[in-house]
Amino acid sequence: MEGSPRRVVMRTCLGAYQLYTRLYNERAKPAVMRYRYAVAVLHYSYRENSGLHPAHIRKAVKNRPGYYGRSHDHYNRGRGFAHHLFFNREGDSWPVTVLTDAHCHPEDLAAVFPQAEQERRRLGVTAAASACDMEEFAHNEELARNAAADGASPLLPCFAIHPQLPAVKAENGKPFTEVELNDTLVSLHDLASAGRIAAVGEFGFDLYNAAFRETEALQDKIFAAHLEAALRYNLPVTLHVRRAMHKIFAAAKILTKCRAVVFHSWSGTYDEGQSLLRRGVNAYFSFGNTVALNHKQAQKSCALFPPERLLTETDAPFQPLRGKNFSQWADLPLIIETAAALRCEAGTALTDAKELEKRIEANFCAVFKG
Numbered sequence: 396m397e398g399s400p401r402r403v404v405m406r407t408c409l410g411a412y413q414l415y416t417r418l419y420n421e422r423a424k425p426a427v428m429r430y431r432y433a434v435a436v437l438h439y440s441y442r443e444n445s446g447l448h449p450a451h452i453r454k455a456v457k458n459r460p461g462y463y464g465r466s467h468d469h470y471n472r473g474r475g476f477a478h479h480l481f482f483n484r485e486g487d488s489w490p491v492t493v494l495t496d497a498h499c500h501p502e503d504l505a506a507v508f509p510q511a512e513q514e515r516r517r518l519g520v521t522a523a524a525s526a527c528d529m530e531e532f533a534h535n536e537e538l539a540r541n542a543a544a545d546g547a548s549p550l551l552p553c554f555a556i557h558p559q560l561p562a563v564k565a566e567n568g569k570p571f572t573e574v575e576l577n578d579t580l581v582s583l584h585d586l587a588s589a590g591r592i593a594a595v596g597e598f599g600f601d602l603y604n605a606a607f608r609e610t611e612a613l614q615d616k617i618f619a620a621h622l623e624a625a626l627r628y629n630l631p632v633t634l635h636v637r638r639a640m641h642k643i644f645a646a647a648k649i650l651t652k653c654r655a656v657v658f659h660s661w662s663g664t665y666d667e668g669q670s671l672l673r674r675g676v677n678a679y680f681s682f683g684n685t686v687a688l689n690h691k692q693a694q695k696s697c698a699l700f701p702p703e704r705l706l707t708e709t710d711a712p713f714q715p716l717r718g719k720n721f722s723q724w725a726d727l728p729l730i731i732e733t734a735a736a737l738r739c740e741a742g743t744a745l746t747d748a749k750e751l752e753k754r755i756e757a758n759f760c761a762v763f764k765g
C-alpha cells in the first residue's frame with residue numbers, strides 16, 4: 396500500500412468518523428481514527444474534549460448493532476486515550492482469502508460452543524489443532540477426516556503433552572506415572588511415523604506459578620523427548636512458553652535443527668524474538684487476542700517482527716476478549732485487523748489487513764504443510 400502510514404490511517408478512518416460524530420455530534424475531535432471491516436480504533440484526547448471519558452464511549456457503543464467487544468483503554472503515547480472497538484456489522488463481509496489458526500483446542504472449544512466446527516467451516520478457517528491425549532486426538536482427527544471428505548477448510552491434527560498437564564494431574568491427585576508418560580510418548584511416535592500429525596505441539600515450559608514450577612524436572616524430560624521426536628520425523632513444533640524464556644535460549648542450539656518453531660501466543664519481548672532469529676532458529680511468532688487486549692510486549696512484537704515470521708491463532712477457547720467467555724474462530728479477523736493497525740502505527744511493512752492475511756496464510760503453509 397502506497398503512502399505514509401499516517402495517510403493510510405486517514406484514508407481508512409471514514410467509517411469510524413461517521414460512527415463517532417453520530418454518537419457525539421462533533422462534541423469532540425478524535426486525534427486519529429480508523430474503521431475498517433470489523434475494527435474501530437479510537438484515539439482521543441480527554442484533555443481537549445472535556446466531558447468525553449472512556450466510560451462514555453463504552454456505554455454508547457455497547458448498544459450499537461454488531462458490537463462485539465473492546466480492548467482495555469490505554470494511554471496512547473501522549474496522544475490521549477485509545478481503545479479498540481470491535482464490530483461485526485450485519486451485512487459486512489470480511490474479504491476472506493484464507494484465515495489461519497496456528498493454535499487451538501477444538502475439543503475444549505466444542506464443550507463451550509457446540510457449533511464451533513460449523514462456524515470454522517463457514518468462516519473458512521484452516522486450523523492446527525492441539526491434543527494432549529489419544530481421546531482428544533481422535534476427536535480432532537475425526538473433524539479433520541470429515542472436513543477433507545466434505546471439501547471444507549482443513550483441520551490439521553497435532554499432538555503433544557501440554558506443559559501444564561503434570562501439575563494439573565498432580566493437583567487432581569493423579570500424578571503422571573512413568574508408565575502413562577511413556578505410553579503417551581509411544582503414541583506420539585506412532586502418530587508421527589504414520590504421518591497423522593502436522594506438528595508436535597503444544598509442549599514447552601510453564602513456570603508461571605509454584606505448582607507448575609514443582610514439575611520443572613518433568614517438563615524438562617517431556618521437552619527433550621518431544622524435540623527428539625520432532626527432529627526424527629522432521630516435524631515443526633508448537634511451543635508453549637510462560638516465564639521460561641531462559642529455557643528456550645538454553646535449548647536454542649538444538650532448536651536451530653527444527654524445521655520450524657512456532658511460539659504460540661508469543662510472550663517474549665521483541666528483542667528476545669530477534670535474538671532467536673539471529674541464532675538461526677526458524678522461529679514463527681503467533682499472536683491471538685493478546686494483541687487486542689493491549690498486552691504491550693505482544694503488541695510491540697506483532698508490530699515490529701518481519702511479516703514472514705507472523706502467525707495468527709485463537710488458542711480457542713482459552714483466550715477470550717474482554718466480556719467474552721471463550722475465544723473462537725470468529726475472532727481471527729479482529730486479530731488480523733489489530734495486527735495491521737499496530738503495524739500501521741509503527742510504520743513497518745505490511746500494514747494492510749488483507750495483504751497481511753495473505754502473508755500469514757503463506758507462513759502457515761510454510762510451517763504446517765511445507
Ligand SMILES: [Zn+2]
Binds near residue numbers: 498597
Ligand atoms: Zn493452547
